[in-house]
Amino acid sequence: MDKKTSLKDVANHIGVSAALVSYVMNGKEREARVSEEMVKKIKIAAAELNYQPNLIAKSLKMGTTKTIGLIVADISNPFFSNIARIIEDEAKKQGYVVIFGSSDENAAKQSDLIDVFTTRLVDAFIIAPAMNTVDQIQQILDKNVPVVLIDRFFPGLDVDCVHIDNYNASANAVKQLVKNGRKKIGMLAYDTTQLHMQERKRGYKAILKERNIRFRKEWLVEASYQEMDKDVATKLAAILQPLQIDALFFATNSLAVAGMKAISKMGIRVPGELAIISFDESEAFDFFYSPVTYVSQSLTDIGREAVRLVLQRLHNKSRKHHTVIVEARLVVRESCGNNL
Amino acid sequence: MDKKTSLKDVANHIGVSAALVSYVMNGKEREARVSEEMVKKIKIAAAELNYQPNLIAKSLKMGTTKTIGLIVADISNPFFSNIARIIEDEAKKQGYVVIFGSSDENAAKQSDLIDVFTTRLVDAFIIAPAMNTVDQIQQILDKNVPVVLIDRFFPGLDVDCVHIDNYNASANAVKQLVKNGRKKIGMLAYDTTQLHMQERKRGYKAILKERNIRFRKEWLVEASYQEMDKDVATKLAAILQPLQIDALFFATNSLAVAGMKAISKMGIRVPGELAIISFDESEAFDFFYSPVTYVSQSLTDIGREAVRLVLQRLHNKSRKHHTVIVEARLVVRESCGNNL
DNA sequence: CTGAAAGCGCTTACAG
């Protein structure tokens, strides 16, 4: 890159000290009681020389980079890319920039990303943490770097976080299926210890119990993050062909999309033979032969609240941690239908 | 943030100069001929003190931030978020980090993002440029900062870029429709001067001409980026109800999704009454009642090549500019069917 | 109202 004009350059240009220019550029002419005349002169010179401050130098001096590190499982997943968009917008409004990384639900990758971002002195983290990474989050907290968890969270970890009430959202979805006359309700979830997923399973089981429907272990199909397609092809297929259930509840949009492909390939009628409900959203939900009923999380709220919490903590490091519960509502459409 | 241990700290810890530690931490012990013993001592001390270099300080000194600025129209659009994921992965392999921003096809927003990223001294840009922003790109080039354009490009601008052959990709799609017996072929495109879109329209018109099908202006529907939904609802609807065409070609995935909603709401049979083909991909394409035929751009190639070009230029600023044409292939499925 | 100077944490030519 060609030599850029520095603060010193503009100072020299009008024979004045760098300090003056710095004050003026940062709108501190009042505190420093710079004369109006001088302010004008400096502003003109800066514009003339097309001065743009070097934020790296500023960061080094100030110890703050105005950068937020965002770590999600996969930025190409629409759930996360939509949140990323909101975070980016909100951050920009406040003068922050966001760098991002995808962990692939892999603790080691997440740890690498945290290290890389730490090394670049991000002012704060927003993380949808992978399984078994509570120590990583604790380490960030120990360094007194702000972090807010989104989507996922850890029991007993005192940290800012933003997520829905997974238990209730799940329970409501299953209630809807029961209400529509379904008794043989399966669930496709991820095989993970992550609490948000446990809560979704717990909500499912709780409603079965409440409605006196026996929980059948083999109807709670668990797919691993790494081998999701394979697990859907074998484990889920096992209860779809021949069809043993009359309703299926998907714990995420990625599971739903994989499941819907299996369902349509097998020619299963939805909702006739099988009612379905999913978590999250997908463009595909509108176009499935039976528009899919889903639990809608407000991605806008998640992104906004995450940035809000980050900024609050940046301004007041010692305030106590907050958990923001974001709204989730069931968008009822044809796929959960009440006719067998 | 708590005080981190600096290079000086580890130097002091073993009573040695900062220079030595710097050489060792950067693997330059050979060039600086540091004794093996010392190397070991330093490495142990660094590990003990959990030393992590401050990359901001390094950046200031080196004039390089190992950061790539990525600007796309909208990071939440799967087309871009998928490319972003690839870019992120490739960049990470090379020790780069990516900061991103969404321009919303708005020249002013793009300009802001370029300024913000410039101010943060990104080493290079990867941009899917908005309409009428050739000057912005030229300005980056004038500063001798590497930039590679993806997806879109400008006539006559000498710059690295990666995109498909839009003319041929479009022509092939329309040929397929003609081959399947369609004669009244409409197109839904964006109303923009951007060359990639012009090329798509040109391919469409060229095939009509070649096959002696009269081009009808009212069947080339143009939607504005800003009011896409409205334009689809009115302008596209005008040729769908009553149905005046027997095939419809969508210039992007976003247009397709909007158009497909209109089509399904109107109860138009696909491909029976109307054959459709789209550019790009969408999860929805698999689930439309007639799986959608589409022009598949290799997002992996776009992302990879973009990063490759960026790095090449970073290593050799003066090499001449390359345009990489990435493969596009037609994925033929039911929706472009040959039965009326 | 304005300037000189220290210092943020690094790298690297230079001297020894």
Place this chain on the structure above:
DNA sequence: CTGAAAGCGCTTACAG
């Protein structure tokens, strides 16, 4: 083989 020193471009307490 190792250290002292300058300098990257800023900010800000201090002195005048």
